[in-house]
Amino acid sequence: ATPLVVSIAVLKASKKGVLIRAGDVFEKIIGSDTIILDKTGTITVGKPVVVATHLLNNAGKEHVLRMACSVESRSEHPLSRAIVEKCVSEDVKFPEPEEYVSIPGEGVYGLVEGVSVAVGNVELGERLGASISENALRLVEEAGRRGNTPVIVFINNEAKTVLEIGDVLKEEASSVVRALKDYGFKIGLASGDVEASVKYYKDTLGLDFAYWGLKPRDKADLVREMQKNGSRVVFVGDGLNDAPALAVADVGVAMGSGADVSKEAGDIVVLNNSLKTLPFLLDFSRLVRKKII
Ligand code: ADP
Ligand code: MG
Numbered sequence: 509a510t511p512l513v514v515s516i517a518v519l520k521a522s523k524k525g526v527l528i529r530a531g532d533v534f535e536k537i538i539g540s541d542t543i544i545l546d547k548t549g550t551i552t553v554g555k556p557v558v559v560a561t562h563l564l565n566n567a568g569k570e571h572v573l574r575m576a577c578s579v580e581s582r583s584e585h586p587l588s589r590a591i592v593e594k595c596v597s598e599d600v601k602f603p604e605p606e607e608y609v610s611i612p613g614e615g616v617y618g619l620v621e622g623v624s625v626a627v628g629n630v631e632l633g634e635r636l637g638a639s640i641s642e643n644a645l646r647l648v649e650e651a652g653r654r655g656n657t658p659v660i661v662f663i664n665n666e667a668k669t670v671l672e673i674g675d676v677l678k679e680e681a682s683s684v685v686r687a688l689k690d691y692g693f694k695i696g697l698a699s700g701d702v703e704a705s706v707k708y709y710k711d712t713l714g715l716d717f718a719y720w721g722l723k724p725r726d727k728a729d730l731v732r733e734m735q736k737n738g739s740r741v742v743f744v745g746d747g748l749n750d751a752p753a754l755a756v757a758d759v760g761v762a763m764g765s766g767a768d769v770s771k772e773a774g775d776i777v778v779l780n781n782s783l784k785t786l787p788f789l790l791d792f793s794r795l796v797r798k799k800i801i
Contacts, residue, residue, distance in 0.1 A: 551681050556590040578605045762776070
């Protein structure tokens with residue numbers, strides 16, 4: 509397509525809430541054969557809620573929530589918001605943490621009123637040398653099989669509670685996946701979440717592949733690996749956590765709603781947060797190629 513056609517296309521796309529940051533993405537998107545989707549906030553609504561609080565070792569619910577919400581209040585992660593929302597709805601007040609550290613893909617930890625608190629997955633517990641009982645591991649496994657995300661609250665390096673957090677699929681997810689498969693794409697998930705939960709979404713959507721337990725760096729490695737094997741990859745994820753994968757993909761699509769979107773990452777930034785943008789981009793790119801926009 510000529511520069512003029514591309515300029516017009518970029519302008520038209522922006523009116524639909526799709527920011528195109530490089531004119532060659534129209535060609536690249538047509539030339540690609542594999543789509544990798546992030547889970548939380550990409551195929552799911554990304555507004556998860558705490559659906560169950562499994563207390564362990566005589567933990568007091570209010571105390572656990574207070575500690576967890578204190579460290580999570582410093583994070584913008586969708587899971588953090590769900591946990592803080594739980595304290596708000598149960599009227600549990602929480603202080604500012606004295607220390608706070610965030611480990612992308614694992615969780616957060618810090619110091620609350622002199623007590624060490626960590627909230628995150630099994631890897632975070634292992635990193636901190638925390639003890640995780642068989643009982644806790646069983647609850648983690650069961651939550652995953654229900655398609656929910658388990659988050660462990662560690663107090664003084666001991667698993668005290670498993671919070672079960674549920675999210676729902678975006679309403680357009682199934683039809684968009686079907687449309688993309690009809691286009692001939694191989695399509696799957698790359699998620700930091702646990703195996704059972706990721707498999708649940710893979711089966712529900714009928715995806716071709718799924719990878720779980722991935723750190724942001726691992727997602728970028730997965731993209732490189734697929735490229736090495738000859739695939740041309742579109743990665744769709746959130747602009748913050750998935751920035752490394754968005755950068756190495758042939759086409760990086762950052763999803764979000766308005767202010768949530770990090771506009772630094774991705775060749776394409778989707779402001780309307782809708783997966784329908786993907787088939788739209790494909791149809792649109794074909795029109796650009798035929799110069800009939
Ligand atoms: P996804 O790939 O599903 O979007 P992330 O890479 O953001 O997930 O996170 C992977 C996992 O790390 C989460 O499922 C959760 O177990 C844990 N985690 C990450 N951030 C947090 C947090 N702020 N609080 C609790 N757990 C977290
Ligand atoms: Mg995510």
